[in-house]
Amino acid sequence: MISHIPVLLEESINSLNIKKNGTYIDATYGCGGHTKLILSRLNNQGKIYAIDRDLKTLLKHKILDKRIIYINNNFSKLQNLFKNKTDIIDGILFDLGISSFQLNNPKRGFSYMFNGPLDMRINQNEKITAHDLLKHINVKKLSKILKIYGEEKYHKKIAYNIKKYIFNNKLNNTRDLSYVISIVNKKNKFKHPAKRSFQAIRIFLNKEIEELKKGLNISLKLLKIGGIISIISFHSIEDRIIKKFMKKHSSYQNQINNKLPLTKKQIDNFYTKNKKLTLKIIGRIFPNKNEILKNSRSRSAILRIAQKI
Ligand SMILES: C[S@@+](CC[C@H](N)C(=O)[O-])C[C@H]1O[C@@H](n2cnc3c(N)ncnc32)[C@H](O)[C@@H]1O
Structure with a gap:
């Protein structure tokens, strides 16, 4: 490894x-x-x-x-x-x-490069795995997660596909997830098509x-x-x-910078007044x-x- x-x-x-x-x-x-x-x-x-x-x-x-x-x-x-x-x-x-x-251990389910369980929990004592999340979440929320945390362009289609496959019991491991994403998001020579979606699911799952x-x-x-x-x-x-x-x-620093030049005493006074x-x-x-x-x-x-x- x-x-x-x-x-x-x-x-x-x-x-x-x-x-x-x-x-x-x-x-x-x-x-x-x-x-x-x-x-x-x-x-x-x-x-x-x-x-x-x-x-x-x-x-x-x-x-x-x-x-x-x-x-x-x-x-x-x-x-x-x-x-x-x-x-x-x-x-x-x-x-x-x-x-x-963590990423390179297939058993942890973080990577689209290896096949493993759809886990993705950083703390393995947490109850909900990525599989549980994908099973219970609705398409709209999943799409939002892919958009916000993965900045994934095809978030709607990918979310729809994930839900369809998981409903039909065809999404059970990281290879399946990677495949389901790749149907929508075609291969690109710079980034793996599943990179953004895997990242988004991990970020959301682990808060x-x-x-x-x-x-x-x-x-x-x-x-x-x-x-x-x-x-x-x-x-x-x-x-x-x-x-x-x-x-x-x-922001106090910025406020001071905007008011410059100030003497050291004026700066000290400013901070004493703003004790935050x-x-x-x-x-x-x-x-x-x-x-x-x-x-x-x-x-x-x-x-x-x-x-x-
Ligand atoms: C990028 S790695 C750190 C690598 C480390 N700096 C090194 O050089 O070996 C991030 C680590 O932070 C842990 N981690 C992630 N989120 C955390 C959190 N909210 N609280 C505590 N640890 C966290 C992960 O489990 C992981 O081991």
Whole structure:
């Protein structure tokens, strides 16, 4: 099985500006690629909370190090996990989606490349599988999911086909799903015809958008002043949410920028008056050509970075 290659590894960890004795959260531990690099920059007092909602992933890739605290849960639950504490973390990293370890395991049902059960649950303790979802959802809602989360042009026809085949008991595994989609969406030399629909079903089934929105808001509370949030996303739906979130919470910064030049005292006064949580946008980074050549999964990645001020 192809192992997972961490995306934007150096860039994302450099962006966190690791303090040797700092406390960090890797909200999407996966195969531990990013955690390992953070760890190499910490001293004995440093700490990493390694979160993943997939127990199998955590068990398989766990490394023994006293500085890592493993948590098998959703990152949307971070606030409860930290007992509503605030301003305690120096940096948070999100590397969204699923890993190659999950994608390339046919039994997990994430991939149109292999045949397997129509599962797609990131957390295998969740009750509803992709098959259950497709069986019970109506055409209109399914079509909307394919349109919104997959940006699939043929969403109506694909949704109709999926429902027809599943009703006739002819859609029982990932090969069937891939076939049913390909009838409508013909082969294209750049993208597999089923790519967008598989992505859409996975995102909806695992409530990935709700998770992201909650995770971002909680991160803002958990970060110390000066702490950094770095997020790697892989498609435009996620990136739009991250961009909007950063813009919203950096609006004071924008207001100040619009009023420039201001003295330091005026800026301090401004922040004291507006005691809300605020972010300063640091920037965004894309993978370079070399990385894309070595790891095609990185092609659509964007890293966005902001600092709590
Ligand atoms: C792209 S992989 C991370 C890979 C990791 N950075 C590495 O280099 O090995 C994303 C991981 O996040 C986990 N995940 C996805 N959504 C999650 C959520 N809402 N809460 C916690 N973990 C989640 C997945 O199970 C997967 O293992």
